[in-house]
Amino acid sequence: MGKSIFDIDRELLDIFEELEENGGELTPEIEEKLKLNEEEVTSKVKNYVEYINKLKADKAAIKAEKDRLAALDKSKDNTIKSLTNLVLYAINTFGKEDKKGKKFFDWGTGKVSIRPSVSVEVDSNKIDHITETLKGVFANGIFMNTLQCNDSVDVNSLLDSIQQTAIAENNVAAGEVEVEDLDDITINVTIPVSAAKLLNGEGYKLMEQVGHTSPDNWDFKPTVDKKTLKSKIVEEGCTSNIGKVVTNENLNIK
Incomplete structure (x- = not known):
């Protein structure tokens, strides 16, 4: 004791x-x-x-x-x-x-x-359903590599998909959406891109599109994958100016 x-x-x-x-x-x-x-x-x-x-x-x-x-x-x-x-x-x-x-x-x-x-009271469940359905449309297009085949999403098909998935989930009310409702929902799209890739190529074009779509309401929030950085420093012998490997001494009390 x-x-x-x-x-x-x-x-x-x-x-x-x-x-x-x-x-x-x-x-x-x-x-x-x-x-x-x-x-x-x-x-x-x-x-x-x-x-x-x-x-x-x-x-x-x-x-x-x-x-x-x-x-x-x-x-x-x-x-x-x-x-x-x-x-x-x-x-x-x-x-x-x-x-x-x-x-x-x-x-x-x-x-x-x-x-x-x-x-104003918003219907969070309905907004979540709309967002998840829209996310699914783009996720499927990215997976199937078909986004470049079109230049837009057919809004009537989207509304139909929102309604059908709501029925399938036994949540009919969530599918009661009109095209005007989409104007009132702002989607914050989070895309992890390395700082280096933003400087040229597709990353640069991405920022060009961001500036065109929302010139005043975009922001940068940096993150660092410490596990990946540790692997680069320890296993690959890379050097880093933004991080270092440290050995911590932790107290083991018995």
Whole structure:
């Protein structure tokens, strides 16, 4: 069984707490206090490990508390919505009307009424279905290498495909789409292309088309495949200016 936190030297505990209060950042003063020497190294390392275990337990407790609070927050949101709907029903059904016909309840120290507002609720399931169907059309064209045989997608065929796949999925409502609806859906197309390939050839033509299609709303978001880069450096002997292979020392506590 591991040591209790109370078994750790009080002086060390004070230093650990000072370190935590400093955001976990070592200052020269704290580092000096924690400096190891040969005579006490084993004892101090044991204390350090015990405190590491204590901090890990703290982190687990914090995560559990965050999860509990998130669930509690969601529960309160749902309760507010349910009670709000009940109050709205009560006002609409039993509320008194003012001179403008606006219904309300007034209990002397408070008053409640309905304030109408206008917003848009989108059908996420239908949009997802449309997007997946459109993606399937292009995926099939890319796989069959037939996109270059045409210069467009037949919109009526697309609408028919959206309807038929919705019927096949027993979700008829998802297929109720008209061509005008497509104007209101913006598709963010993500294409992984190496920076080098954008400089010429098809990559350059791609950017030309991007500029023509959406000149003001495109962006670059870089990513690096670390596994591939590691293989190039370690196995192929390549050099890299954007990354390096490092050996990390991980603490194995038993």
